[in-house]
Amino acid sequence: MNLSSHLPILIVVIPLIAAFMNPLIGWRQRKFCNPLAVIAVSASFCIALLIARTVITTGRISYHMGGWAPPWGIELAVDHLSAFMCVTITFVSLLAIVYSKNYVEKELAEEKMVPYYTLLLLLIVAMLGIVVTGDMFNLYIIVEMLSLAAYALVAMSEEKRAYVAAYKYLLLGFTGAIFILLGTAYLYIITGTLNMADLSVRIQPWYGSWVVFVALALLMVGFGIKTALFPLHTWLPDAHSIAPSSISAVLSGLVIKTGAYCIIRTLFTVFQPRFVIEVMPVTSALSWIAAIAILVGSLFAISQTDLKWMLAYSSVAHIGFIVLGVGLATGYGTTGGILHIFNHSMAKGCLFLCAGAIIYKTGIRNIYDLAGLGDKMPVTMAAFTIAAFSMVGIPPTAGFISKFYLGLGALEQGTWAGWVFAGVILLGSLLTAVFYIRVVNNVYFGERKRREEIEKDEAPLGMLIPIVILAGGCLIFGIFPKIPLALAEPAARLLLGI
């Protein structure tokens, strides 16, 4: 029995078992919940690294569930993109769980602690399941599992509007699920298969049929809602700003990215690049929508005064960057889009964790009250500044690399639309600079309301370490971009078939 051949299922099953163990252990002793979750997700992180190594050396891994060969059985298919997503998801969610220990003890009621960790583990399981599965219907079920965990986690917040925000999220998320199910059903009806690789072959004679057009449109709208792509983003600012900060970091950094992953999978694996670029130009439609998302999201973010609302609207803009890269469908553009998934999840995760630390220590949410925090919480605010620079795309941070690739991809297209997209990327970065630099400026140089001596009062070490690691990641992967590119570049090339 060779254990290494079971890596794709182990990465999902280990946190799943931990999620079910959690209530049992938490029932006896609440304080063991956090170590259990940390151990389970650390194991997943190690497996993700192993998977990444295997994929780079030997290529795509295909795992047959229960020994049933596809297309009859369920296949877990791990290629470069999946491995890339696995590493991103386990890395950021591990740090979010480490951060949760101190945060949850103070910000949430005591009896919510056990369900918090159970749901968070289920959320991570679902994200990993989405990226490793090779079956359309399986994908639908896991997307729903992800959404259910996310609804409950948003409702768990102690904020006044938590239940209303969660209900709004649920209504829109469920609408998205209906569309995904209907799109999957259409694909099954015409081809008689649900396996993605098999589907991509069997669907080719049907290119040009109205059923395929409708199926693709339904899938795009469904995943668009889950991704919060403009104009389907209305649930995002409520849900992401009201959720507990550690959950906001996971929701904004990872959950909406898995929606983007589903869009990439549907466009380039289930359908062929030839179809989505030429026959039914979904990619160029997505690019235009994404360009609008970048501008509108940034403008909304500028008008916010609440720190977490601003970060949430910034996510709308940055999902635009990712989808724009996917929609460009050029080598550099798609590499940039995929790379931005990783860079944005690190930077946005760091920013939300910093916001959580600020709320934890001072309770301030308004960005104009942040003056003087640079002296009070120097480490947190330094990390915040680095992550903010990464969001803007100032070298040598990681955000610069992905935006550089996006710009190259836009120009690579060689049409007038490509120049427009390049302009939008520049303008979007400038607008991002407006609202992040405003916060940083306020923190370090803002006018203090009370002229008293400010004592240094940092967040506890358990919260600082994840923040510092994420901020360090923003710098390290900006200086050594070859590390994530080793997976992102072949992923884009394999998807586009170039």
Place this chain on the structure above:
Amino acid sequence: MILEFILGNFNYWICTALFLIGFYAMIAKKNLIKKAMGFDIAETSIFLFIISTADVEGGTVPITMGGEVLYANPLPHCLILTAIVVALTTTAVALSMAVKIYEHYGTLDAEKLMEL
């Protein structure tokens, strides 16, 4: 000709009508529980749609008893069984949230809740 088209595809018409009813309830009704009922109706219409496509004319249950048997496709039923579990869970979450919303704000009117 047209009559044949309508009668021949009656399962699709029923599903479409149910879907639209459900979608209308989700959008237009103000009460949160009626919205939940709306999305259940819409989802059920899709379940019916998928199951109705599994039917084979003259087909029986897919149990082999030796020999060639014409049977209905069993896979859509299995898929929908799973999807029903998902729909049930979502409904349970939605209704429990509605209970909590009523406890906290004393109303289930979506428009009043948006003003908070």
